[in-house]
Amino acid sequence: MYQGLICMIELIQFFIKIWPELYKGLIVSLQLSAGALVLGFAIGLPMALARTYGKGLLRTLATAYIEIIRGTPMIVQLFIIYYGLPDFGILLDRMPAAILALGINSSAYQAEYFRGAILSIDEGQGLAAQALGMTKSQTIVNIILPQALRIVLPPWSNEVVYMVKYTSVAFLIAVPELMARGKMLITQTFKPIETLFWVGVVYIIVLSIIAKIVDIFERKLAIPGFQMSRED
């Protein structure tokens, strides 16, 4: 009992000592996640539209892009961008390289989420819009996407959670994110279990907060008749 209390106090003291380092790592992790999610959205949505509405070559290219990215490990993509692109004269810093790799990887998954949501919308919605005189692009922008983006929010929030965890692969190219800081702290303190314990705790707390924020966001956007995750 007494022994346990000592252990607890030591563990907390250890946390106070390493927190400044973990905090710096956490900020980098969140920057990586945000950058990658935005990039993934910016590439993923057009890819989804190209694969859904595109014709001929455009559709084929979008499909190939999505399948190739989804079909290869993220580490391979990261290494190609960081170690491979310099061969073609493109030299990226660690951070941009990591954001690019994570963003491209995420874009393929986001594209499929968007495509699924678009396809789930009843055909009649598009017919009614066209019958009013809307062009194809007006229909997509005003009718299809506002509904698809609401439908996609629950699976998309999963992507946010995955992304924050996936950023840990960036430590393989020495981006000083949360996991990399943890690794550094282990070699400095020789306390792997305690360090990894606190790294894990930080991930859990941050992800719970993010999940909560996404939930509030979903509630704000909720419209009667749209099945949101919490109603399932």
Added chain:
Amino acid sequence: MSKPILRIDNLHKKFKDTEVLKGVSLTVDEGEVVVIIGPSGTGKSTLLRCINRLIEPDAGEIYLGDEKIEPGVSNLSKVRQRIGMVFQDFNLFNHLTALQNVAIGPIKVKKMDKKAALKLAMQELERVGLADKANSYPAELSGGQKQRVAIARALAMDPEIMLFDEPTSALDPELIGEVLEVMKKLADAGMTMLVVSHEMGFAREAADRIVFLEDGVIVEMGPPEKIFNNPEKERTREFISKIARLHGKAQDVSGADLHD
């Protein structure tokens, strides 16, 4: 009142190997209400959708007023603005309120000022008796209310002709009356209407002409008294007696509503 608004000439449409429309010709004059009846699968919906080119016909010509509707030549968006369409399953935009559903056409398609469009939308909702539901989402409306909003949405574009594709078929019997009432009012106000419907009460009261379509051809057409009471073709007689038996009950109910 004899200026033709819509002229369909020898329309053909095939889906794979099935010929759905085998040369349909029909003219609808200004202010006229034409009701199309016929067994299911005889191309009634296809005919309506060919008119505003939601479906591309294989052959035949369609004129709206004096203008020939030709894909690639005429601006389909412009043509569709002049043709209102009401669908069997309403197809209200699920992410928009009733008011926004009605206003979005004028705003996005006609580039109308947003405030003016919302005001217009409110007037259209009043016209179908749903001003109090302006801020409700489709999921919060009954089927009859949804269909009335859908009618208001089409009317907000100020169309020259309204197409109704079985507007009451997806409704519970007790909700049919309110939709037919709105349609009847529209007809009385002089709207040109082409209606696919088996509501005999409505057809009897509001239609100027009944068209009996079967197997992709017009079997017979004429004023409601003649088609319902004294059709020339034996097939027409059989079909009329069949829907009279099936819809007899609903017809009485809606008929009573219409007399109020």
